[in-house]
Structures are given as structure tokens and as C-alpha cells.
Amino acid sequence: MIKIIHPVAGVLAILTIATFWLSTAFSELFASQPVVTLVKTTIPWGFLLLIPALAAAGGGGIVLAKGRRTGLIGTKIKRMPIIAANGILVLIPSALYLASKASSGEFDATFYAVQGLELAAGAANITLLGLNMRDGLKMKVRLRRRPA
Numbered sequence: 300m301i302k303i304i305h306p307v308a309g310v311l312a313i314l315t316i317a318t319f320w321l322s323t324a325f326s327e328l329f330a331s332q333p334v335v336t337l338v339k340t341t342i343p344w345g346f347l348l349l350i351p352a353l354a355a356a357g358g359g360g361i362v363l364a365k366g367r368r369t370g371l372i373g374t375k376i377k378r379m380p381i382i383a384a385n386g387i388l389v390l391i392p393s394a395l396y397l398a399s400k401a402s403s404g405e406f407d408a409t410f411y412a413v414q415g416l417e418l419a420a421g422a423a424n425i426t427l428l429g430l431n432m433r434d435g436l437k438m439k440v441r442l443r444r445r446p447a
Contacts, residue, residue, distance in 0.1 A: 305359030306435065312352040313428040315345055319394075320421040327414065332406065339401035342394050353386070360435075371434040378427045385420050385427075393417040 319342050326338040357379055364372045393413050400410045 301359045301362050304355055305363055308352045308355035308359060309428070309432055309435070312349060312356055313425060313432065315349045315352060316421060316425055316428065319345060319349075320418065320425060323414070323418060323421075332404075335406075336401040336404070339394075340398045343398050346391065346394075353383075357383075371438050375431045375434050378431055382424055382427050382431075385424050389420040390417060390424065393420070 322338045322342070326335045330338075360375065360379075364376065367373075368376060393416060396413055397410065397417065400406070400413075
């Protein structure tokens with residue numbers, strides 16, 4: 300069951316973060332202020348999906364690793380604290396701050412500075428999660444190629 304939950308949760312997590320990122324970028328570039336407000340105030344609700352997906356992916360990965368810490372598994376495990384720290388220390392506080400500012404209609408320089416930080420941190424997490432997905436797929440292919 301973990302062999303199904305881990306990749307599904309990982310895909311769900313990366314798609315959720317990508318949706319947040321793209322929604323933010325497109326609303327800022329092409330939409331009106333009320334749409335930006337809607338996007339920024341909706342994103343924190345997405346944490347109800349994102350946080351359990353990340354926890355399931357990370358926990359499932361640890362179970363599947365079976366104590367191994369070398370090779371691609373080790374590389375994936377080394378990325379996870381960076382992903383988690385980025386989310387906990389930058390992305391979640393930024394999203395909550397931006398939701399508060401947007402709901403108050405305060406689109407000032409601080410809003411846009413935090414927005415830039417959030418977009419950069421989000422892009423970093425998308426990249427790191429994508430690398431973990433790539434490495435996971437490489438490991439899956441290697442396991443299938445082994446002789447019986």
C-alpha cells in the first residue's frame with residue numbers, strides 16, 4: 300500500500316504547489332485586484348490538502364527506504380529537510396501574511412516583496428520535489444530491470 304501512497308502523495312503535493320504558484324503568477328500578471336485577493340485568500344485553504352500529502356509522501360519514503368541512506372535514496376532524504384524548512388519557515392508564513400494583506404486590500408511594497416519571496420521559495424520547492432520525483436522514477440526503473 301505504501302508503494303502506491305508514496306508516489307500518489309508526492310504527485311499531489313507537487314501539483315498543489317504548482318497550482319498555488321501558477322495561480323499567483325497568472326493572477327498577478329493578468330487579473331484584477333479582486334481575483335488576486337481571491338487567489339491569495341484561497342491558497343491557505345489548500346494547506347488542508349498539501350500538508351497531509353507532503354507528510355504522506357515523506358513518511359512513505361522513509362518507510363520504503365528501509366533504513367538505507369545511500370545512492371538516490373540518500374539524495375532524496377537530504378532534500379527533504381530543505382523542502383520542509385522552506386515550507387514551514389517561508390511558504391506557509393508568506394501565504395498567511397499575503398492572505399491577510401490581500402483581504403485588507405493592502406497591496407503595498409511589502410506585499411509585493413513577500414510575494415516575490417514566496418514565488419522564489421515556491422519555485423525552489425517545485426524544483427526539489429521534481430528532482431525527488433525524477434530520482435524515485437529512476438529507482439523504480441532499476442528495480443524492474445533486476446533479474447528475478
